Amino acid sequence: MSSNVIKLVIAAVLFVVAGVLIVSFLGDEESARLPDDAKLKPVVFLCMECGHHFELSYEEAKSALAAAPERKAPVESGGARARSASRRGLPKLITCQKCGQAEAVRAKQCGEGDIYVPLYNPDGTKGECP
Ligand SMILES: [Zn+2]
Numbered sequence: 001m002s003s004n005v006i007k008l009v010i011a012a013v014l015f016v017v018a019g020v021l022i023v024s025f026l027g028d029e030e031s032a033r034l035p036d037d038a039k040l041k042p043v044v045f046l047c048m049e050c051g052h053h054f055e056l057s058y059e060e061a062k063s064a065l066a067a068a069p070e071r072k073a074p075v076e077s078g079g080a081r082a083r084s085a086s087r088r089g090l091p092k093l094i095t096c097q098k099c100g101q102a103e104a105v106r107a108k109q110c111g112e113g114d115i116y117v118p119l120y121n122p123d124g125t126k127g128e129c130p
Contacts, residue, residue: 039058039059040058041058042055042056042057042058043055043056043057043058043060043061043106044106044107044108044109044116045061045094045096045104045105045106045107046104046105046106046107046116046117046118047096047098047099047101047103047104048093048103048104048105048118048121048122049096049099049101049103050096050098050099050101050103052096052097052098052099052104053107053116054096054097054098054104061106064094064095065092065094065106067094068092068093068094068102069092070089070092071089071090071091071092071093071122072089072090089124090120090122090123090124091105091106091118091119091120091121091122091124092105093105093122103122105118105119105120105121105122106118106119106120107119107127108127108129110129110130111129115129115130117129117130
């Protein structure tokens, strides 16, 4: 009789533990979309107006990009590159921290030097390191 009670208690404990695990797993889904190191890495932006580059935290970049208006490529421009750019949409421009123009795009650093190029140019073409 008493061993049945112990089994029941163990089963109940396991049930609760499983429930807690499921809830914590589901609750974490939102933040699990990106790997943690992607969130910790600063996001680099390059101003197309004045050439200034600056870094924002992942959260700052996310809200700056969310606040930036959508940009659509002009449909009439020809060429495969332009067509793929119009499918993807043009990169969003956020406000430059130096000159205040809404001309800053996401950028990447070329090597270890002080050279930054846009991930995608404002016209939608891919940025290339020199
Ligand atoms: Zn600028």
